[in-house]
Amino acid sequence: MQNTVVISLGGSIISPGEVDIPFLRGFHRVITEYLEREKQRRIVIVTGGGAPARLYQGAYKQLSNKPEDDLLDCIGIAATRLNGELIRALFNPLCRDPLVTDLEGKFDFTGSVLIGAGWKPGFSSDYDAVFLASCYQADRVINLSNIPKVYTADPKEDPLAAEIDRINWKGFREIVGDTWIPGKNVPFDPIAAQFAEKLGLKVIIASGRDLENLEKILEDKAFSGTIIHP
Numbered sequence: 001m002q003n004t005v006v007i008s009l010g011g012s013i014i015s016p017g018e019v020d021i022p023f024l025r026g027f028h029r030v031i032t033e034y035l036e037r038e039k040q041r042r043i044v045i046v047t048g049g050g051a052p053a054r055l056y057q058g059a060y061k062q063l064s065n066k067p068e069d070d071l072l073d074c075i076g077i078a079a080t081r082l083n084g085e086l087i088r089a090l091f092n093p094l095c096r097d098p099l100v101t102d103l104e105g106k107f108d109f110t111g112s113v114l115i116g117a118g119w120k121p122g123f124s125s126d127y128d129a130v131f132l133a134s135c136y137q138a139d140r141v142i143n144l145s146n147i148p149k150v151y152t153a154d155p156k157e158d159p160l161a162a163e164i165d166r167i168n169w170k171g172f173r174e175i176v177g178d179t180w181i182p183g184k185n186v187p188f189d190p191i192a193a194q195f196a197e198k199l200g201l202k203v204i205i206a207s208g209r210d211l212e213n214l215e216k217i218l219e220d221k222a223f224s225g226t227i228i229h230p
Contacts, residue, residue, distance in 0.1 A: 004042040004136040005218065008129035008188075010145030011050025013208035014083045018051070026211045028090055034218050035094065035112050042109070044136065046116040046129040047087055048145070049079035070121040077118030080125050084117030091115065103131050124180060126192035134199055141201060142217055144208030147187045150175070150226040166227045169197035188228065196228075203228045 013023060035041050053076040060075055061067045084099045091113040100107045100116035107114075116128050129141050150172065153161040173193055180191045187205045188196075196203055204217055206225030216223040 003038065003040045004044060004133075004138045006044040006046070006129050006133040006136070006138045006141045008046050008126050008141055008143045008145075009048065009087070010143075010208055011048030011053060011080065011083055011125075012146040013050075013144060014047060014087070015050035015052060016146070019086070023209055023211075024087075024090060027214075030211050030214055030218075031091070031113070032094070034215070042112055042114070042136070044109075044114045044116065044129070044132045044138070045087055045091075046125045046132065047080050047083040048125045049076045049118070050083060052082060053079035073118075073121035077120070080118035084115050088115040100128075100132070103128060109136065122180060122191070124189035124192060126189035127195060130192045130195045130199065130201060130203075133201055139202060141196070141203045142214075143188055143203055143205050144214065145187070145205075146208065147205060148207035148210075148225065150187045150205055150228065164226050166229065168229055169193060172228050173197070187226070193228075197230065200230045202230070 013020065031043055035043065056075045056079065057072050060072065081099065081101060088095050088099050094111050095113040095115055096111035097108050097114055100114065101119060103119050116132055118125055119128050126143065133141050150164045150167060151161040152164060152175065155161040173190065176186045176190050176193065178190050178194065180189055188203055204225055204227055206213055206217060206223065210224070213223050217225070
């Protein structure tokens with residue numbers, strides 16, 4: 001499916017504290033207008049967990065003497081699915097199919113929008129986005145979150161961290177490592193990065209709330225963000 005674009009939509013912009021209604025209205029408008037300009041276009045959107053994931057994972061950490069990563073992941077996955085059902089409802093009737101949650105099962109793509117969410121422990125929604133990109137021959141994943149670019153280090157911890165406009169997968173993995181930690185705030189999940197590198201996929205990191213910038217990305221115009229490439 002040559003005209004398919006995959007978006008990994010961070011939960012931090014769907015529900016940063018509560019559901020961001022103005023953002024979702026604008027996001028819906030941008031995606032709908034993009035699809036209307038060429039009828040062959042398709043969009044896959046994979047949702048993250050956002051505030052509900054952090055809230056309930058935090059509660060589990062306080063309640064357990066020894067919280068387990070798999071159980072933290074299960075809580076986060078439930079939050080991604082809640083967000084996914086909201087986005088699926090938002091794009092009705094363009095999205096005709098059930099929420100994709102089982103990457104080993106059978107799923108259809110009969111409309112112009114398909115929504116996916118968390119799969120199983122050890123795999124983030126970023127990984128799901130890369131997997132679905134491979135299913136539908138998409139050549140890029142647009143990663144929208146509260147992280148506008150890749151930096152040489154975490155800018156919250158290193159004031160000298162510099163912005164990066166383009167970086168290959170080897171360089172990116174040197175920055176983020178190769179281990180998935182539930183709830184860790186990185187530009188793109190390290191396990192998903194390994195998969196994307198293997199596929200030769202391009203990933204664009206950009207600020208999710210900048211809808212004008214998203215329009216530029218979708219139409220292959222100059223934009224603000226980071227391109228991670230093979």
